[in-house]
Amino acid sequence: MKCSVQRVTVVSVNSSSKKPELRPLNASDVVVGEPLSLSVHDAEGHLLLAKGSMIRTPSQRQRLLSRDLFVYNLAVDSAAAVKPAAEGQEQRPRRVREINVFDWLDQHVAQLTKIYDDLSKTPLPETAAGLRRMSIELQRLADLHHDGLLGAVYLNPKRHSYAHTKALHVALLVNELARAQGMSKETRWSLIAAGLTHDVGMWQMQNDIQHREAPLSDEQWQQIRGHCESGIRMLRQAGVTDPVWLTAIEQHHERLNGKGYPHGLEESKITKQAKILAIADVFAAMVRTRGDREKRMPKDAMREIFMGRGEDIDSTLVQLFIKKLGMFPPGCMLRLVTGEVGIATGPGINAASPDVEVLVDRFGNPLARPLYRDTTSKECAVKEFVNAVPHPELRSLLPGLWKMLPAA
Amino acid sequence: MSVFEFDQSLQLGVQAIDEQHKRFIGYINDAWDALERGDDSEEYLYILNQLMDYAMEHFSFEESLMREFQYPGYDDHKQNHNRTAEQLFEFDMRLLAASPDDCRAFVQFLQDWLQNHIKVVDVELASFLKSKGVS
Ligand SMILES: [Fe+2]
Numbered sequence: 001m002k003c004s005v006q007r008v009t010v011v012s013v014n015s016s017s018k019k020p021e022l023r024p025l026n027a028s029d030v031v032v033g034e035p036l037s038l039s040v041h042d043a044e045g046h047l048l049l050a051k052g053s054m055i056r057t058p059s060q061r062q063r064l065l066s067r068d069l070f071v072y073n074l075a076v077d078s079a080a081a082v083k084p085a086a087e088g089q090e091q092r093p094r095r096v097r098e099i100n101v102f103d104w105l106d107q108h109v110a111q112l113t114k115i116y117d118d119l120s121k122t123p124l125p126e127t128a129a130g131l132r133r134m135s136i137e138l139q140r141l142a143d144l145h146h147d148g149l150l151g152a153v154y155l156n157p158k159r160h161s162y163a164h165t166k167a168l169h170v171a172l173l174v175n176e177l178a179r180a181q182g183m184s185k186e187t188r189w190s191l192i193a194a195g196l197t198h199d200v201g202m203w204q205m206q207n208d209i210q211h212r213e214a215p216l217s218d219e220q221w222q223q224i225r226g227h228c229e230s231g232i233r234m235l236r237q238a239g240v241t242d243p244v245w246l247t248a249i250e251q252h253h254e255r256l257n258g259k260g261y262p263h264g265l266e267e268s269k270i271t272k273q274a275k276i277l278a279i280a281d282v283f284a285a286m287v288r289t290r291g292d293r294e295k296r297m298p299k300d301a302m303r304e305i306f307m308g309r310g311e312d313i314d315s316t317l318v319q320l321f322i323k324k325l326g327m328f329p330p331g332c333m334l335r336l337v338t339g340e341v342g343i344a345t346g347p348g349i350n351a352a353s354p355d356v357e358v359l360v361d362r363f364g365n366p367l368a369r370p371l372y373r374d375t376t377s378k379e380c381a382v383k384e385f386v387n388a389v390p391h392p393e394l395r396s397l398l399p400g401l402w403k404m405l406p407a408a
Numbered sequence: 409m410s411v412f413e414f415d416q417s418l419q420l421g422v423q424a425i426d427e428q429h430k431r432f433i434g435y436i437n438d439a440w441d442a443l444e445r446g447d448d449s450e451e452y453l454y455i456l457n458q459l460m461d462y463a464m465e466h467f468s469f470e471e472s473l474m475r476e477f478q479y480p481g482y483d484d485h486k487q488n489h490n491r492t493a494e495q496l497f498e499f500d501m502r503l504l505a506a507s508p509d510d511c512r513a514f515v516q517f518l519q520d521w522l523q524n525h526i527k528v529v530d531v532e533l534a535s536f537l538k539s540k541g542v543s
């Protein structure tokens with residue numbers, strides 16, 4: 001099987017003193033089936049999507065256009081490209097390395113592994129700073145590559161450990177929920193950091209029991225009951241003082257009906273951020289296999305969460321969660337009524353009809369390249385979840401399902 | 409042929425709720441259409457997924473209004489939603505094995521439930537909300 005190749009793109013960057021101006025991205029800039037003719041930036045000018053990135057699907061285009069994104073004025077760009085010496089402008093190429101979402105997952109699991117190890121042994125201020133940096137970067141990337149990153153952590157083809165992939169999954173989910181709630185970037189950074197470290201008080205045990213079916217020992221139970229507090233102790237030792245971050249972790253097992261732990265707090269005492277972390281945590285845990293139980297299909301997990309609305313979990317957040325994530329979140333493997341099998345790559349128009357890339361045809365033959373299906377049309381509707389996509393080259397096809405990201 | 413119409417008797421006078429009920433009824437009619445056409449059960453899946461998704465959205469929406477205005481009948485009303493949500497989920501699980509008659513029975517159940525729920529349960533919520541100035 002071919003391993004994934006890191007693509008290197010050279011993008012020219014204008015380094016004149018008279019800077020080109022940002023203007024909003026408009027509909028004519030984005031054409032389905034064509035590479036972007038301009039790099040896309042956020043309001044502060046950070047590069048989000050490099051020129052040349054393919055726009056594969058109508059809904060991908062729609063999602064781009066629905067966000068507040070910017071491009072540098074083409075007039076300035078192209079003038080500079082044709083006459084590099086004009087007005088003292090000079091061109092200096094800068095390499096923007098691109099990686100695929102699975103490379104991103106590998107890198108971030110590795111980063112988290114180091115961070116968790118450090119936190120368990122000798123927490124240093126740089127560990128906390130590393131988590132901060134990771135959160136800020138994750139928020140920036142996730143705002144444009146949310147579906148791809150979610151797909152990668154959900155599929156987890158290299159079977160990275162339970163604790164690390166679940167932490168990344170939770171971090172992505174809390175970012176999306178907090179954004180939908182209109183929370184500031186700063187709050188989201190704190191919440192993402194909390195997502196990355198919510199179970200740091202018991203990560204070794206989580207990975208130990210991932211493959212073990214034996215019931216939990218008393219000691220393990222104690223560790224679970226104490227993990228919110230032991231987690232924040234570890235973070236404090238590394239110099240974390242951010243109250244949003246620490247409180248969210250401390251309270252992420254509190255429940256609205258007061259039956260949670262460690263303090264059995266009532267609803268009004270639990271912060272909104274902790275409630276967000278709680279729902280993300282429950283979902284991310286349910287869709288993963290653990291030694292003592294099978295994973296649930298996302299729809300089934302949603303059902304469970306929905307039925308607990310108002311008792312365990314904040315109802316407004318449940319509603320938002322289902323709406324934002326859909327019943328078929330990115331990465332889940334599906335059979336369509338056509339008989340084709342593929343992978344959901346993003347939310348479609350509504351929660352019941354995701355974008356799907358088909359990889360196996362209706363006769364069970366593997367396809368050479370993914371085929372986009374719009375499941376809002378009745379003929380291509382989603383039929384059911386499947387446990388696997390029977391394609392011998394699956395691992396090499398997966399990276400092509402989502403956009404490339406700029407490397408850190 | 410059963411066509412479920414949104415008429416005066418279902419109008420509660422709280423615009424957001426009325427709009428949602430219209431859409432809910434729209435999805436039920438989609439299911440009837442599929443049955444009329446003789447579509448096979450795989451086709452209902454799509455409609456049922458939409459219906460389920462929308463039911464959850466609608467229930468959550470009403471409940472969020474109840475919480476916002478501290479509606480005294482919140483627990484009962486939510487229980488009522490829960491029972492139907494369970495049935496929706498449960499039917500979803502066995503849909504592929506269901507016969508057209510099963511499907512017809514289920515859609516009829518849902519239609520009867522919604523009609524009754526609007527006229528008996530939601531109507532009280534609406535008059536409470538109107539008394540709080542919501543329209
Ligand atoms: Fe209703």
Ligand SMILES: [Fe+2]
Binds near residue numbers: 485530
């Ligand atoms: Fe209701």
